[in-house]
Amino acid sequence: MTDKPIIGFIGLGYMGHGMAKNLVEKGYTVFVKGNRNRTPVDSLVAKGATEVATAREMAERCDVIHTCLSNSPQVEAVFRGADGILAGARAGLVVIETSTADPVSTEALAAELAEKEGHMVDAPLGRTPKEAEAGTLDCMVGADEDVFERVLPVIQCWAGNINRVGGVGAGHKMKLLMNTISMGYAALYAEVTVLGAKSGISPQTVQKVIGSSRLGNGFFDTFMRCVVDGERDVHKFSIANASKDLRYASNMAAAADVMTLCLSAARQYFVHAEATGHAQDYVPWLADHVGALNGIDMVKEAEKGR
Known part of the structure; x- marks a missing residue:
């Protein structure tokens, strides 16, 4: 991973928009994938982000992908779909999963990503959209220690209170x-x-x-x-x-x-x-x-x- 990894962001709701905005403003190259609501996508593109059509394309182009979704079935669909993250994953890809998710699902997806020589980081969020916009969220992280150290500068763009609490799944x-x-x-x-x-x-x-x-x-x-x-x-x-x-x-x-x-x-x-x-x-x-x-x-x- 380079000093400035290429970042992807899937899920631009109340929390995701502010997080992605901070990554753009901190000088990262950011690719985004939205859903039905065009407002946050258009806002980020106007700030310099690039929109992609599929999670697969994002995985093929990015070093680190964030997912910020509502539940585990949505996360699983983004990973496992025909044009999902796993379809485009390559060695070294890190996925930072920031949803509040089922740890059993998280651990299963981490194993599937590991088969592609990628790494899962579960980093769910605390606080509100106000802190997401300010880049001062709370974050509890589950990850291997070496992977955590690699992505910490990225997480610091949108979180102020960061605690590694154990291995993959511990964050959720x-x-x-x-x-x-x-x-x-x-x-x-x-x-x-x-x-x-x-x-x-x-x-x-x-x-x-x-x-x-x-x-x-x-x-x-x-x-x-x-x-x-x-x-x-x-x-x-x-x-x-x-x-x-x-x-x-x-x-x-x-x-x-x-x-x-x-x-x-x-x-x-x-x-x-x-x-x-x-x-x-x-x-x-x-x-x-x-x-x-x-x-x-x-x-x-x-x-x-x-």
Whole structure:
């Protein structure tokens, strides 16, 4: 690999656009492949990126490819399709898989890529599209140590807090642990805010008291800015993706033969919201859903205190 490897990027959504933009702005040659939404593709091409039609073409031309997709079936399709990454992979290719994915799938794809003398790096993301645009994401990395050292300068273009947590697959496992905590927070915050509203404690009071105590944290802050302050788009992460992540975490627990009562309880809120037509709502909107289950309109409750 040269000092400036040629970079590919597949998946230009809320997170991927900012990550690819930072790579272009740091002077890398970047090839991109988008989906139906032309806006992020056109934006990156205007900045100097080059669009390709297939993942196969990207693999034939790039040294490092990023994938930033919604789930493991999408990642598998990009790898295994007739015009996928594996069809064009050559010795030395590194794929940095930044989706929140099923570790079993990740390890299988890594083995298939290794047969082409390529290398998998699983590097799922923490934080939000705001940090993606700023190049300050959190990143937990699963990779062989020598491969990690080779791609670290690339990852540093879009991440500020980078931790290698083990070999291939460990990054996705760590991400599922992280999202179990965050989605557990979301379920708990929704539940207690609704309980408070029905018991005479306003959402504003919950926000103030908890936010100023040792129980406050960044996730609580953004969650309550949505629920209480009406910043509906402050956390652009869908209930469908949250439900998927908790499903993968449940699979991971089953494989490890671990009892996970809190994980299972939190997952039910997301599964129910998804099943009742709210899959594309953002995670903090879970408070609306829990409120409706308990006969209360949380948007109106929050408006009372403004």
